[in-house]
Amino acid sequence: xxxxxxxxxxxxxxxxxxxxxxxxxxxxxxxxxxxxxxxxxxxxxxxxxxxxxxxxxxxxxxxxxxxxxxxxxxxxxxxxxxxxxxxxxxxxxxxxxxxxxxxxxxxxxxxxxxxxxxxxxxxxxxxxxxxxxxxxxxxxxxxxxxxxxxxxxxxxxxxxxxxxxxxxxxxxxxxxxxxxxxxxxxxxxxxxxxxxxxxxxxxxxxxxxxxxxxxxxxxxxxxxxxxx
Amino acid sequence: xxxxxxxxxxxxxxxxxxxxxxxxxxxxxxxxxxxxxxxxxxxxxxxxxxxxxxxxxxxxxxxxxxxxxxxxxxxxxxxxxxxxxxxxxxxxxxxxxxxxxxxxxxxxxxxxxxxxxxxxxxxxxxxxxxxxxxxxxxxxxxxxxxxxxxxxxxxxxxxxxxxxxxxxxxxxxxxxxxxxxxxxxxxxxxxxxxxxxxxxxxxxxxxxxxxxxxxxxxxxxxxxxxxxxxxxxxxxxxxxxxxxxxxxxxxxxxxxxxxxxxxxxxxxxxxxxxxxxxxxxxxxxxxxxxxxxxxxxxxxxxxxxxxxxxxxxxxxxxxxxxxxxxxxxxxxxxxxxxxxxxxxxxxxxxxxxxxxxxxxxxxxxxxxxxxxxxxxxxxxxxxxxxxxxxxxxxxxxxxxxxxxxxxxxxxxxxxxxxxxxxxxxxxxxxxxxxxxxxxxxxxxxxxxxxx
Numbered sequence: 059x060x061x062x063x064x065x066x067x068x069x070x071x072x073x074x075x076x077x078x079x080x081x082x083x084x085x086x087x088x089x090x091x092x093x094x095x096x097x098x099x100x101x102x103x104x105x106x107x108x109x110x111x112x113x114x115x116x117x118x119x120x121x122x123x124x125x126x127x128x129x130x131x132x133x134x135x136x137x138x139x140x141x142x143x144x145x146x147x148x149x150x151x152x153x154x155x156x157x158x159x160x161x162x163x164x165x166x167x168x169x170x171x172x173x174x175x176x177x178x179x180x181x182x183x184x185x186x187x188x189x190x191x192x193x194x195x196x197x198x199x200x201x202x203x204x205x206x207x208x209x210x211x212x213x214x215x216x217x218x219x220x221x222x223x224x225x226x227x228x229x230x231x232x233x234x235x236x237x238x239x240x241x242x243x244x245x246x247x248x249x250x251x252x253x254x255x256x257x258x259x260x261x262x263x264x265x266x267x268x269x270x271x272x273x274x275x276x277x278x279x280x281x282x283x284x285x286x
Numbered sequence: 287x288x289x290x291x292x293x294x295x296x297x298x299x300x301x302x303x304x305x306x307x308x309x310x311x312x313x314x315x316x317x318x319x320x321x322x323x324x325x326x327x328x329x330x331x332x333x334x335x336x337x338x339x340x341x342x343x344x345x346x347x348x349x350x351x352x353x354x355x356x357x358x359x360x361x362x363x364x365x366x367x368x369x370x371x372x373x374x375x376x377x378x379x380x381x382x383x384x385x386x387x388x389x390x391x392x393x394x395x396x397x398x399x400x401x402x403x404x405x406x407x408x409x410x411x412x413x414x415x416x417x418x419x420x421x422x423x424x425x426x427x428x429x430x431x432x433x434x435x436x437x438x439x440x441x442x443x444x445x446x447x448x449x450x451x452x453x454x455x456x457x458x459x460x461x462x463x464x465x466x467x468x469x470x471x472x473x474x475x476x477x478x479x480x481x482x483x484x485x486x487x488x489x490x491x492x493x494x495x496x497x498x499x500x501x502x503x504x505x506x507x508x509x510x511x512x513x514x515x516x517x518x519x520x521x522x523x524x525x526x527x528x529x530x531x532x533x534x535x536x537x538x539x540x541x542x543x544x545x546x547x548x549x550x551x552x553x554x555x556x557x558x559x560x561x562x563x564x565x566x567x568x569x570x571x572x573x574x575x576x577x578x579x580x581x582x583x584x585x586x587x588x589x590x591x592x593x594x595x596x597x598x599x600x601x602x603x604x605x606x607x608x609x610x611x612x613x614x615x616x617x618x619x620x621x622x623x624x625x626x627x628x629x630x631x632x633x634x635x636x637x638x639x640x641x642x643x644x645x646x647x648x649x650x651x652x653x654x655x656x657x658x659x660x661x662x663x664x665x666x667x668x669x670x671x672x673x674x675x676x677x678x679x680x681x682x683x684x685x686x687x688x689x690x691x692x693x694x695x696x697x698x699x700x701x702x703x704x705x706x707x708x709x710x711x712x713x714x715x716x717x718x719x720x721x722x723x724x725x726x727x728x729x730x731x732x733x734x735x736x737x
Contacts, residue, residue: 140578141585142605142642143635149608156612160574162567176614183615 059174059214060084060235062106064094064120065136066113074107077163082210083170084237091115098124104177104218104235105170109136110148118151125152132173134166171195178221185220187280190259190267192220201259211236212255219268219278228275252276294486295479302475310464321456325449326420330410333422333442336362340371340440347431351381351438362386368445376402376425376437387443402439412446419443485509489516496523536584540576547572579702586636586710595629596637598660598669605638605645606658613649623659630667630734636710643703644671644730651675655725662736669732672723683720 061083065071068089075085086101088094091112098106106124110117121133135153137144145156154176155169171194175183183195189202197213199206208216218235219227229248256268267280291297336359343357351373361367362384370387374380383392402425403409409423422442427435485508495501503523504516547569554565599622606620630637641658648656652673659670678686686704711718716734723729 141582141635142638142646146604146608146638146642149611150604154611154614158578160570172615 059104059218060086060101061170062086062088062094062097062101062103062108064088064091064106064108064112064117066090066109066111074163074166078167079238080210081167082214084235086238089113091117091120094120095123098129099127102234103129103131105131105174106133107136107166107170108133108153109138110144111138118147121148121151121153130177132177134169134173136161168195171197174217174221180221187220187223187267187278189265190280192217199259201265206258208255208258212251212258215251215255216259216278219276223278223280226271226274226277232276295483298479299476303472306468306471306475310468314460314464317460318453318457321460322453325453326410326412329420329444329449330422333410333420333444334408336369336371336442337422337424337440340373340442341426344373344428345431346428346436346438348434353382353384365389368447370443372441372443374439374441376439381438405437418446418450420446420449485512533584536580540580543576543580544573547576575702579705582639582702582706583709586633586639586706586713595631596634597626598628598630598637598667599624599626601634601637601641602658602660605642609645609649616649616652617654618649618652618656619654621655621657623657625660625662628660628662628667631736632714632734636714640707640710640732641669641671643707644732646703648673648675648728648730651727653727657723657725665736667732667734667736669734670729671732672725672729673727674723674725675727677722677727678720686720 059082061078063071063075063078063085065074065087066089071087071089075087078085083105086097086103088097092114094106094108094112095115108117108120112120115123117135121135124133132154133152135145135148135156136159137148137156138159140158145158148156154173157166157169172183175185175194178185180194183193185192185194191200192198193200194217199208199213199216215232215236218232233248252268252270256263256266259265259267265280267278269277269279271277291300339358340353343354345352345354353373355363358371359369361369362371364386365388367386369384370390370392371384372380372387372392373382380392403423405425405427407425409421411421411423413419413421420443422440422444424440426438426440428438430436489504489508489512492501492504496504503520506513506516508516550565551569554562602622602624606622609618610620645656645658648671652675655674657670657672659672661668708718711732711734714734716732719731719733721729721731
């Protein structure tokens with residue numbers, strides 16, 4: 059999941075970026091509104107976390123501009139001002155949810171999860187695909203009711219594919235949405251990575267949740283796809 | 287360029303000082319002109335009479351011209367009297383002269399400086415030579431006793447001394463009176479200005495007293511034009527003072543209430559122990575709540591007279607739009623019964639805060655349904671926020687909106703939203719009533735003073 063983080067306070071930005079990365083997000087950080095708009099025009103994001111009080115171009119303008127440019131990824135608004143007027147302004151400008159500073163990381167993560175799920179078109183926090191269920195609230199994956207241990211990256215990759223179930227996702231796209239900008243894209247890490255994920259999810263190779271479409275990429279497909 | 291004076295009285299006085307003399311000078315000039323014209327007219331009339339009496343006493347025969355000695359103005363017979371009469375031929379040849387003019391240099395200049403007037407036409411001039419005369423001339427054709435026609439030119443001269451003297455005395459009087467009038471009017475104007483602008487000076491003095499702290503508000507005794515200014519100023523002052531008090535209280539409360547969690551934190555780090563995360567979390571959360579509560583209370587705008595009316599419907603629509611996003615998973619169903627033109631007198635931000643907090647609570651509490659309604663009455667605007675959640679037990683309704691509850695008595699996890707809303711409502715003289723809704727949950731009713 060590629061995430062755009064816009065926050066002018068450097069300490070907070072670094073901490074937040076680190077923690078989000080630890081939870082499997084590929085994070086691009088911007089310190090002001092102009093940089094944020096530039097990054098958004100260059101890359102394809104799944105999510106954005108935008109502070110309202112930004113230098114150069116303020117947060118509200120950034121959000122409005124993004125929406126005018128038909129960028130539809132979910133936006134979590136960070137605001138230091140807790141009045142409803144400020145929250146309503148952020149949401150009216152095009153934000154999807156808000157968190158008031160000071161916040162706890164768990165809360166931000168929970169909101170981001172909910173936003174991602176919503177943008178994938180799932181109303182319930184538990185995504186169910188036949189024998190395979192993904193609990194986005196608890197970040198838990200089960201096959202036939204048995205929990206499967208996944209790393210944060212593996213979980214994000216599975217979630218990304220599951221949100222686009224039925225669609226073919228290219229290796230490049232998957233790489234871009236999983237890793238930071240400086241990731242070495244020529245490596246075949248993705249193939250190894252997907253192989254490992256398949257083994258963990260389906261050791262007996264009976265489900266085959268992730269299929270390879272030759273020359274094009276991967277497709278997540280399981281019978282009974284839908285909400286729990 | 288001259289700088290305009292920085293005082294209303296000076297401006298008005300300067301304007302009248304410029305206009306008044308101009309007006310008086312123009313008046314004086316017209317009056318002087320009119321007087322001179324009328325003086326000349328009457329002089330001409332007088333000389334015409336002299337001319338007619340001369341004509342009546344005239345005898346013309348082959349020997350010459352003769353005038354009966356006792357006719358006309360006696361001045362004509364008195365030497366150098368200032369009134370002279372001469373009869374000549376058109377070419378200038380002297381036929382007769384009044385005794386008064388004997389010995390006088392009746393040079394051609396004086397008599398016929400230019401050609402005599404045509405026959406039958408009267409000419410009257412005020413000469414402007416070294417010795418200024420009024421000159422009346424008339425040419426006529428006289429039939430002698432022998433039956434011959436002889437052209438005769440009558441010239442009557444009168445010195446302008448008397449006329450000028452009269453004119454001079456008139457002008458002196460005129461300017462004296464006009465000057466007096468000017469002085470009087472200016473003095474009156476200054477007095478009027480002083481009197482008329484006295485309330486402004488008083489206002490300035492009162493403001494100065496206000497500044498020096500000698501009085502707390504402006505008195506209510508200004509003329510109708512100034513009173514609204516004073517009243518609004520007083521309201522502004524009062525508001526400002528209330529705000530200042532609120533800030534002071536907020537800071538005092540904040541300082542006081544932050545000390546408890548700080549004390550807990552300090553105790554927990556003493557002895558070099560690293561405090562538990564749960565404890566840190568709890569105390570940080572508590573401090574955050576305290577700051578949030580106090581500062582939101584402080585920035586609430588509160589009521590004031592210059593406040594505009596806010597339309598309720600768009601405000602509610604905005605909030606519902608926002609809550610639909612925030613509570614996307616829950617998807618509460620909102621039903622709104624607020625008339626599009628329902629007004630509310632207050633600060634938009636304060637209204638958003640109150641309604642936002644109530645709706646937020648409703649969204650949290652509801653199962654599915656939330657209803658927002660507003661009914662404008664004569665004295666109150668009633669705003670209802672209802673939900674189909676568990677409701678608020680009757681014995682807790684009082685407690686959760688208790689006023690004056692100390693901020694540091696809030697329990698962790700307890701929201702500050704309702705407390706902030708109650709504070710704002712109180713500042714507007716509005717009330718909050720908690721009851722049961724027909725939907726099955728809680729009903730929060732705001733009684734807002736009607737706009």
